[in-house]
Amino acid sequence: MTTPASAAEKATPTNGKRRRGSDRSRSEARLGWYLAGPAFVIMLLVTLYPILQALWDSLFSLRLTALDETEFIWFRNYQVVLGDPAFWQSLWVTVLITVITVAVELVLGFILAMVMHRAATQLRGIVRTAILVPYGIVTVVSAFAWFYAFDINSGGYINNWFSWLPGITEDLNWFAAQGTSMFVIIASEIWKTTPFISLLLLSGLAQVPGELEEAARVDGATGAQVLRRVILPNMKAAIMVAVLFRALEAFRIFDNVYIMTNGANNTEVLSLLAYNTSIGRLEIGLGSAISVLLFLCVLIIAFIAIKGFKVDLAGTRGDT
Amino acid sequence: MGGMSxxxxxxxxxxxVxxxxxxxxxxxxxxxxxxxTQAGLFSGKFLPPEWTWENYATILAPGGSAQDLFLPSLRNSIGISLISTVVAVVLATFxxxxxxxxxFRGKKLILTTxxxxxxxxxxxIVTPLFNLWRSIGLYDTWPGxxxxYLSLTLPISIWTLAAFFRQIPWELEQAAQVDGATPFQAFRKAVVPLAAPGVFTTAIIAFxxxxxxxxYGISLTSTSAARPVPAALSFFTGASQFEEPTGAISAAAIVVTVPIVIVVLIFQRRIVSGLTQGAVKG
Structure with missing residues (x-):
């Protein structure tokens, strides 16, 4: 913690004095890196180093239970993982969760953003405070809350409340089948993260020029037409950023699945598969291969979004 | 909204509503x-048929069966989250x-990183760290x-603070420099007081x-020496093998949630502006 302060102080004597133009800009650049460098280096150390180590470990038959049998085996771990139906199953579950949560959250988040945008001041304050509650709550806590409400073995009351709906009976065990487990997992994920997406969309809404909306209404456009022709096109950048961020986050889903099913009934997601392989079964080599593949998936999603849909993250998130 | 019907x-x-x-x-x-109560858990009702503080006693009172699991994890969570927040916010402020x-060149590189x-x-990240931490003795420790955690707290702090700092009236700093202050003095005396609200908001979000x-909590710890609350919750067991830990977990969940809700209620306006400014330049 003392590093940046002392670095800055060390830099001060040379930077404080008045200098000629080029010297000054050079010393400014030096001060810039003194100040920004420590944070930059630490970010690299805590992410770049582990992923490189994972890449390296994934080439060995590394198992903590049999360390002396460790051998360099090239890409055989990847062969094993890619040939394992469990991997494809968890990839499919992860993609499914990502697509459904992001789609639903986009709609819900947009409605919430519209509510906050249009509501009278007092109501806006209440809504904004209310939606920050899910944001602030620990994901594990939210997972338990949803789990206990649904699970009949923990006294869940949802069946009693909704027994009038077709398909819901008093003894329906939500966590005994894939479809119903996924429903609760996805619902809790949506509950927890919609606030974030709605706040991003709200600040996007604020950037839609009010005159345009006004003019469209004067010309007799209906609410739906204004939404489709004026509001949405002007918010495209904000929507794309929100979708990309949420998609990348949803793709790493772990907490709720671990708490609710721990992967039972084909609900295992990629993160959980990697965790169970490397930390559960101590198969570091195989687990590293899954970690690397997970990382590649995230890279691919980001690449498609940035190149394919031209999402300018840096541009939208602040100019440089 | 005066003209509302x-x-x-x-x-x-x-x-x-x-x-x-x-x-x-x-x-x-x-x-x-x-x-x-244990019996009430299986009533299948939303409201407790019988109200009890028993579950809070289990996790908080001396002799409570989940107390050795919960209290150390609460201490770990508070300590570890606070330290990683402070470190991240200090580094991110600079x-x-x-x-x-x-x-200077490389700004875009830093933000993109x-x-x-x-x-x-x-x-x-966790698999290689798990292996490394075990061999260098950081496994199951606070620094571990x-x-x-800096990989979680640093990036958001940098983005949020950069957005806040762009809105500060920097003429004050120039004025201080004209008056003979060095850039670092100008930063400390003229800018820090103005930047404090943004730094504070960033700290809340990072925390x-x-x-x-x-x-990280569940992968890099094995005992109550460093295990934080969310990980500890998944280790709760009932007082006996016939008891479900449901009540104790719920009570612990409420204990760690209430302070967050209070913070949200007090600082909601700032948190919203921090979240949205950090994300989309408004």
Missing amino acids: TKQRIGWVVIT VVLLWSLFPVVSILMTSFK CAYAIARLD ALAVSVFPVVS LIIP FIAWNDFV
């Missing part, structure tokens, strides 16, 4: 569970100041969690993120 007004109130119910329902639900204020780190899959962690 009664019908519109009722509509808005209904919408607000729906949003309130949706946002608060799971919290109220687990609050109710935390007041249920970094964001440089990005917002100074002209922060962005990439913030979407990095935590599980991909504080270091990886939330550290406090929320589960993957």
Whole structure:
């Protein structure tokens, strides 16, 4: 913690004095890196180093239970993982969760953003405070809350409340089948993260020029037409950023699945598969291969979004 | 909104109530569970048939069966999250100041790196760290969690603070420099007081993120020496093998949630501006 302060102080004597133009800009650049460098280096150390180590470990038959049998085996771990139906199953579950949560959250988040945008001041304050509650709550806590409400073995009351709906009976065990487990997992994920997406969309809404909306209404456009022709096109950048961020986050889903099913009934997601392989079964080599593949998936999603849909993250998130 | 008809007004109130119910329902639900007796847990009812503090006694009172599990984890969570927040915010303050204020090459690189780190899959980091920490003795220690937590708290702090710092009236700093202050003195005397609210908001957001962690917590700890609350919750067991830990987990969940809700209530305006400014330049 003392590093940046002392670095800055060390830099001060040379930077404080008045200098000629080029010297000054050079010393400014030096001060810039003194100040920004420590944070930059630490970010690299805590992410770049582990992923490189994972890449390296994934080439060995590394198992903590049999360390002396460790051998360099090239890409055989990847062969094993890619040939394992469990991997494809968890990839499919992860993609499914990502697509459904992001789609639903986009709609819900947009409605919430519209509510906050249009509501009278007092109501806006209440809504904004209310939606920050899910944001602030620990994901594990939210997972338990949803789990206990649904699970009949923990006294869940949802069946009693909704027994009038077709398909819901008093003894329906939500966590005994894939479809119903996924429903609760996805619902809790949506509950927890919609606030974030709605706040991003709200600040996007604020950037839609009010005159345009006004003019469209004067010309007799209906609410739906204004939404489709004026509001949405002007918010495209904000929507794309929100979708990309949420998609990348949803793709790493772990907490709720671990708490609710721990992967039972084909609900295992990629993160959980990697965790169970490397930390559960101590198969570091195989687990590293899954970690690397997970990382590649995230890279691919980001690449498609940035190149394919031209999402300018840096541009939208602040100019440089 | 003065020209609103009664019908519109009722509509808005209904919408607000729906949003309130949706946002608060799971919290109220687990609050109710935390007041249920062992028998009440299986009533299948939302409200406790019989109210009890028993579950809170289990996790908080001396001799409570889950007390040795919960209290150390609460201490770990608070300590580890606070330290990693402070470290991240201090480093990010210098970094964001440089990005917002100074002209140097590599700004875009730093911001892009922060962005990439913030979407990095935590599980991909945890496997190699698990192995490394075990061999260098950081496994199951506070620093063993504080270091990886920086990958969560640093990027968001840099983005949020850079956005805040861009809005500060920097003429004051120039004035201080004209008066003979060095850039660092100008930074400390003229800018820090103005930047403090942004730094504070960033600290709240970073703390939330550290406090929320589960993957690192469950992977890099094995005892109550460093295990944070979210990980500890998944280790709760009933007082006897015939008892479910449901009540104790619910009570612990409420204990760690209430302070967060209070912070949200007090600072909601700032948190919203921090979240949105850090994300989309407004």
